[in-house]
Amino acid sequence: MRPYCINKMPKQFSSQWDFGDLFEYAARPQNSQILTVSELTEKIKSILEREFTEVWVRGEISTLKLHQASGHMYFELKDNDARISCIIFRGQEGIERDLLRDGQQIVVYGRLTVFPQKGEYRLIVRNILFEGLGKLMLELERLKRKLAAEGLLDPSRKRPIPPFPTRIGLVTSLSGAAIRDVIRILSASKCNLEIILAPCRVQGAGAAQEIAYSIQLLNRWHRQMILTVQQIPEELRPTKPGLDLILVTRGGGSMEDLWAFNEEVVARAIAASAIPVISAVGHETDWTISDLVADLRAPTPTAAANIIIKMYTEAEQHLEATLHRILTRAKTITQHLTKDLRSVALQLRSLSPRREAELYEQRFDDLADRLLDSVLTRVRVNTQELLRLQASLQYHRPANELRIRQQQLDHYALRLTQTTNHALQKIHSNLEHLASKLQLLGPMQTLARGYSITFDAISGKIIRSAEQLRPGQTLRTKFLHGQVISRVESTEIEHLDQNKQVST
Numbered sequence: 001m002r003p004y005c006i007n008k009m010p011k012q013f014s015s016q017w018d019f020g021d022l023f024e025y026a027a028r029p030q031n032s033q034i035l036t037v038s039e040l041t042e043k044i045k046s047i048l049e050r051e052f053t054e055v056w057v058r059g060e061i062s063t064l065k066l067h068q069a070s071g072h073m074y075f076e077l078k079d080n081d082a083r084i085s086c087i088i089f090r091g092q093e094g095i096e097r098d099l100l101r102d103g104q105q106i107v108v109y110g111r112l113t114v115f116p117q118k119g120e121y122r123l124i125v126r127n128i129l130f131e132g133l134g135k136l137m138l139e140l141e142r143l144k145r146k147l148a149a150e151g152l153l154d155p156s157r158k159r160p161i162p163p164f165p166t167r168i169g170l171v172t173s174l175s176g177a178a179i180r181d182v183i184r185i186l187s188a189s190k191c192n193l194e195i196i197l198a199p200c201r202v203q204g205a206g207a208a209q210e211i212a213y214s215i216q217l218l219n220r221w222h223r224q225m226i227l228t229v230q231q232i233p234e235e236l237r238p239t240k241p242g243l244d245l246i247l248v249t250r251g252g253g254s255m256e257d258l259w260a261f262n263e264e265v266v267a268r269a270i271a272a273s274a275i276p277v278i279s280a281v282g283h284e285t286d287w288t289i290s291d292l293v294a295d296l297r298a299p300t301p302t303a304a305a306n307i308i309i310k311m312y313t314e315a316e317q318h319l320e321a322t323l324h325r326i327l328t329r330a331k332t333i334t335q336h337l338t339k340d341l342r343s344v345a346l347q348l349r350s351l352s353p354r355r356e357a358e359l360y361e362q363r364f365d366d367l368a369d370r371l372l373d374s375v376l377t378r379v380r381v382n383t384q385e386l387l388r389l390q391a392s393l394q395y396h397r398p399a400n401e402l403r404i405r406q407q408q409l410d411h412y413a414l415r416l417t418q419t420t421n422h423a424l425q426k427i428h429s430n431l432e433h434l435a436s437k438l439q440l441l442g443p444m445q446t447l448a449r450g451y452s453i454t455f456d457a458i459s460g461k462i463i464r465s466a467e468q469l470r471p472g473q474t475l476r477t478k479f480l481h482g483q484v485i486s487r488v489e490s491t492e493i494e495h496l497d498q499n500k501q502v503s504t
Contacts, residue, residue, distance in 0.1 A: 045116070064102050108128050248281070
């Protein structure tokens, strides 16, 4: 440091300056000791990247954002007292970025660096570990993708539930509230359903294996019943041997309590079942893998029981209403005829001659015959109407409507596949055309013609003019094959015919 002499004070100092101002001016460093912002930031960046090459940090995700142009993902990792900016580069492998959400507790692995343009430090994330419920959600999402890739979640593979089941298999715990609700509702109905119970644990270690085993056990029992019935003479065989459907259920609970129904072994047991399966796990807002794989998902065990007896209840209500209409009509007709008979009887009593009495007796017999014929005719008409309604009910079964809808869905799916394939072929052709044009215009073609490109070895910036060079600067010159590292000793700029020549 070279201080200025007071008696050689610069002219810009006025008499108003005090001694402190003079001392500050005298203590000013030379230009060679003053750092630019870029140089200071580079020193800080060098220290951070050298000291924090590997760090593990636990925190909560905040302000998660995906940059659409670059494909990089930015977020902040925070705790109660501090936060740090993080970045996941687009090409970083091993991180399932679509599973990240604001508020998740995670542990990240990476290294620290400095972003010079904003003067802030960031954590470059290389790996992420999920904790608590986030870890369970990650496992659940991975299993969903695996099962979906195998087609087990495809709606087209789901089978219709029999409308009038007579025998159902029940997979649940003997001590839970679900079994009491299901049996109470089924018993209160007039369906005369038979329940085959396969008890199992529905939460805790090993519960998933027990659930899967109970489903397999009911399928084996179903097959054995069919084989046994086939040995009975045809005229003595029951109309519906085996099981009509299986109900897998349990009451509500936390995500951890319901986790047995998110296990792969349960999903595969349901998918492999030869019998249609209804899944009713937890409350209405709870969703499990078994709900997605099953042929039908019921929001609660109570709702599942009501679904099973729904067709019985509706048919019973329809028959009761029809019978009520028949009886009401017959009663009305009978009342009218009785009134007519009473009127005739009064007229008969008012006439004394025997001939009139005989005529009225004949008329009475005729009216009685007409009454009987009318009642029988009305009963026959109502009976035919009842049979017609039963046939209409059979024709409008949900299974027929579902089959028609399924055919339409298959047709639309085929059209969608054809349209998608055509579009993909067109896009692929365009990409090949653009790739060929990009290759012709790329820098490698320029290098192949004998040119080279020179970069600043530290910043990586391309050197386009000698005015960008300074003595001692390290350069990297790239050729088509290989590169050369050099150092600038001196620079000289000459102007010849409006062209700049540089000697180094």
